[in-house]
Amino acid sequence: MAEAKRKQADYHHGRLAETLMALAVKRIAREGAPAFTLRELAAEAGVTHAATYRHFASREALLAAIAAAGYRELREREEAAQRVAGDDPWARLLVLPETYLAFMADAPGTFHVMLGHRWADDDTYAEARAARAESYALLEATAVECQNAGVLPEGDPARLIAAMLGVTHGLASLWLSGQLGVVAGGAEMNGLVRETVRASFEAFRASDGILWGSA
Amino acid sequence: MAEAKRKQADYHHGRLAETLMALAVKRIAREGAPAFTLRELAAEAGVTHAATYRHFASREALLAAIAAAGYRELREREEAAQRVAGDDPWARLLVLPETYLAFMADAPGTFHVMLGHRWADDDTYAEARAARAESYALLEATAVECQNAGVLPEGDPARLIAAMLGVTHGLASLWLSGQLGVVAGGAEMNGLVRETVRASFEAFRASDGILWGSA
DNA sequence: GACTCATGTTACCATTGGTTACATTCTCTC
């Protein structure tokens, strides 16, 4: 705020890139889908739409930058949460979906972009893809930690990881798109999601063997 | 095919609505996102883009129609599968995600639209929303069947249903957007998804109590 | 054969993402 005021009325905006990303995220959180217009966004930032191209190669690149930043922040939050969680591998695992869901609640707009369907295959999303892969890798690594510590059974953890990724992502996605009201009135959705994800993880762990059957 | 040829070169197309929906689905399956252009679509159907507005109020309405038809077909497939499954409530439950995933594999383009993030709130998607709600209701009803038959514990099944919906939807969504390669090489994804979903359901069932804890 | 309704066409519009040439400001060097 204070720093934003420094050069408010100047010819040069100062922090156009961040401003645009923030405005885009705000709009997406409000409207539910990345349906914003580059021109509206630029106008809201007090700038011509052509100015945006000094900072992002395209509209898509703006989205990619938001997604990449989102996954980077998610990763940071996850690591911080694991640091707090201490040495218990299972606690370190459980903390991941919790962080994921907390971040989603904090930044639904960013999440909409992060979960956006099928990013273009070109370089635009390369950074976002890498950041996302790192986040997934952390889940996998922690699951292996659990195996090594004897908290989870030995064997190929592919199914387990897929299942964990699936519930978390699935419930997040359903919640984000407002589809969970159908299944439970709509009250305190966030609580239901968190409890369900946590309970699912416990169920996966308790179901010794089922998720490790012959593939 | 045969019937499509009947009036091929005529002024009136004959089945423009179905043709447009089919072409759109094909494009979406290929390109991964509903990024098609009404004009390209119309051209591919051998028609001016303005002609599409005789059948769909807007581009969005086309998508809504695809989604609605998709959920209707899903529901039909689910009911048919349950008929085949017979009387065992658990079998009738397990058949639902299997049908879901099989449909997704058959019609990825349609699924992309069905799972599309946050539909507009206006009437455009009213029918699609209703069809989707019916599909969810079937899962809920079958879960209650299982409770009544003693196959699943008593109590509020909200978490269980959310969990089942979550894994299924989540893995489908991850598979559709090509994100599962990260977690397991990429070979036979479809198999991994189906096995994981099934195993998850079994885990939920086996984990007596965990998913029914105090909400 | 004329009337009518459904369906398609042509011509048009405002808006959008994107590009290019020019203007302004910041910064760094001498």
Add this chain to the structure above:
DNA sequence: GAGAGAATGTAACCAATGGTAACATGAGTC
């Protein structure tokens, strides 16, 4: 502190897009 050059913004322009309106054509009905 003057001036060069990089960064950043503006104005004008473009082709393509979703959408609309007026007109044309076809099929079915009496």
